[in-house]
């Protein structure tokens with residue numbers, strides 16, 4: 001992509017940049033390293049006045065999910081990653097899936113796909129400070145980054161939707177929201193994190209889960225007329241109303257190559273009735289890039305299995 005001459009930026013451009021010079025066949029081009037989880041969402045029903053979504057009505061709904069670290073390398077050391085992630089697919093009986101991908105930062109540094117692309121280039125060129133200086137909208141992100149301390153567990157991070165969505169109840173009635181998965185730590189483990197182990201976080205999580213369930217409170221923040229739901233660089237004020245939708249209880253974890261999260265694409269535009277996308281342009285770019293990454297890795301997995309069959 002040559003953004004200087006008005007050429008349109010494509011999903012292929014994004015994924016080419018994200019995968020770098022060596023593609024890791026069969027793996028996600030971003031957030032390549034992770035593992036699958038499964039659990040139940042215990043919905044409080046507190047969001048039901050705002051949305052007709054099946055899983056926001058009181059009840060218990062299964063989900064499958066994936067914890068990951070940002071980056072293109074499926075063997076990267078867990079503790080070196082600047083961003084950690086939690087993705088879920090809620091599975092109500094109505095066949096209306098809700099796919100969600102969340103990251104540790106609450107905001108983006110820049111608000112458009114074109115600038116996000118330039119930011120990825122700046123990361124690869126080691127020119128991030130200059131990039132932030134040239135993009136004053138990155139202020140909230142830079143502030144978050146300066147105070148954020150990575151924790152010693154995937155189970156004790158807070159994961160954010162970053163982009164806003166609408167909850168819809170009846171025609172013409174909508175409420176802008178952002179959400180976060182907020183850790184509810186109930187169990188501690190005795191073993192210390194082995195900082196020399198590339199899979200330290202993954203092992204910690206599996207050990208923790210053996211000792212008991214891992215839970216997150218799924219908290220929604222309501223936007224007001226003063227908030228721009230289409231600009232993910234701005235943090236909404238703490239004074240905004242917060243409502244807990246219920247508890248995400250995780251009771252199973254599986255290596256990603258053996259788990260049913262691996263083949264999924266956590267496309268943020270796969271939404272059930274009662275939830276709708278805002279006009280935030282990042283959301284469209286994400287849907288297109290995830291599809292392109294999914295296409296590449298799915299094709300490689302099929303090719304591998306065909307080759308394997310021929311040798312059997």
Ligand code: HEM
Nearest residue numbers: 028030031066085087101102103161162285289290293294
């Ligand atoms: C224009 C901006 C973005 C681009 C181009 C982008 C690109 C990608 C790509 C290509 C993948 C791999 C998809 C797959 O193969 O299944 C991915 C995964 C992911 N992205 Fe993004 N992303 C963007 C913004 C975001 C934002 C704002 C968030 C958080 C709110 C986010 C969270 C995630 C997560 C959690 C995953 C891993 C999902 C999983 O476990 O399968 N991304 N991203």
